[in-house]
Amino acid sequence: MTKKNLKLIYNNSLVGPGIFFALLFCIPLVGSTYTLAIFTMIGFYALVCIGLTLLTGYAGQISLGHAAFYGIGAYTSAYMTGTHGLSPWLAIIVGALISALVALLIGIPTFKLKGYYLALATLGFGIIVYTAFKELTPITGGSNGFFGIPSISLFGFDFVTDRSYFYLIWVVVFIALIFARNIIHSRIGRGLRSIEGSEIAADAVGVNLMKYKLQIFVTSAIFTSISGSLLAHYVSFINPDLFTANTSIYLLIMVIIGGLSNIWGAIVGSAMYVLLGELLKHYIPLMLPNVGGEFEIVFFGLLLVLTLIYMPNGLVPQFDKILSKFRKKGNATHMSLTINTQATGGKTND
């Protein structure tokens, strides 16, 4: 691997994110309330997906239980601010700490397992937490949900308008993105990449597998929990159905459609998911009047299968390919690189 290739993987320039966020932050100046709501939703998912990309794409570990952390964040915020009137900021931090602790407790035994067993363990964990949300009625309000979660305020400024929430969530996403990039470019990131390539080789050269996997699992749980807390304050009403096993699966779908081998995949994937979902909601009833909103499910299932079979690296490498065609140079290296760096997902050869 040449130095140029390495540079492509560890592209450390801030120009890309800078331009992206500068453009993004102009949206509230022109967009309608509806546009803002959509982009705010994308922000919530993007925050979760950045954490999941670190876990699945870079460390090669699959989690089918991330909705649990999403819910822990949301319910901690709801309970502390709605029932006890504490500060939302304190609630977000406490939620993140609880999620981190739970991730640690689940992670220590789970990461001794491999492959399918990890997927199953996280799935089981997610379903247990979902049932807890439903059954702990005195705290969570049970299946009826939790009403009246107050909005966030900072130095006397209330985040009540769509515009203010848009900025709040995307500033958090920006910070998370920079944080994630720093992780990827650090010693931990290189360790993670080596785990994703071959666990045995990584172990042999002295990478502490357990420690790295745990750190990244806890990090992704914290991201997810913060997103859940912010969501709770934004929508002011939550119920257990927001945090089912299906939610975990949809989060994974976003990450995969976007592309696992690149942190931008998280943002592309959540944008695709939200935008396609909205498009389907609008146009499917016009084309197929008898079908209704359920068509979404077929569509995302098929989209996921086709993406995985025909574009196993997700959309981001495809964008790269189109970009490099415009540049008319470096096409070959680019392509071979995307193949070389594809996520193999902790493939075992036993």
Place this chain on the structure above:
Amino acid sequence: METFSQMLQLLFSGLTIGAIYALIAVGFVVIYNVTGILNFAQGEFAMFGALISISLVKANLPLWLAIILSIIIVAAIGGIFERTAIHTARKSSMTTLIIITIGVSIAFRGIAILIWGTQAQTLPPFTDNTPIQFLDAVLLPQNLWAIGLSIVILIVMMYFFNYTFTGKSLTACVVNPFAARLMGINPNKMSLFAVVVSAAVGALAGTVIAPISGASYDMGMMLGIKAFVAAVVGGLTNAPAAIAGAFLIGIIEAFTEGLWSSGLKDVVSFSLLLLILFVKPEGLFAKASGKRV
């Protein structure tokens, strides 16, 4: 003996649901051992089996013919699924394969919504469903059908794996795919065969449970996940162990539901799953083998 009859009643419903889990869990084990893939769309075969036979019965076909036809149709769906999704992606990483089967299960659920809608439907019971009194407990003939049919199927499958050539070839693929290939067994064909067989068995499980608890587009997910739990708790590499696990999970669930709370039955079975995974990942009833998981 009020409590005794209550216990017996719970035991019967546990055995019934355990039998259904066992049929689906065997499907998992067969596919997992031949292809190395844990098929998250397994429960959807049961859903298709149930809904297709309901539609055929509504089209005035006799019940037995409807069930046989639906099993054949689902087996064909299984074959198409294997050739298009699993075979095409067989060289992908495990993460990708997990997600492909999840995607297929979502798409299957969606297709079921398009065809049958979201309303739950029922299949008439296989025979006259007058309750039978048995030691103070009430037993429905359909429950007996569920338990009986699954035992018959499981015995047939045991015979098939141990005494027929195709069955032995499948087992050979499980034990050592490379050696099996050297012996002239085609693992590709075996993979197709394994998926078709487990789709057919799953469809049977669906038709058996449809008269008891109804059928709807989303019945497959929970059935599939529970059968998973059963297979892992028993032992994923060994069909009899998975069956034992299925009956264990069924009985535990029935007792949790009857004596404690229906909301907590999932928590109990998934806690058992986590406990087994952390303490004895090879499964409760699996023989120790050299292969580490």
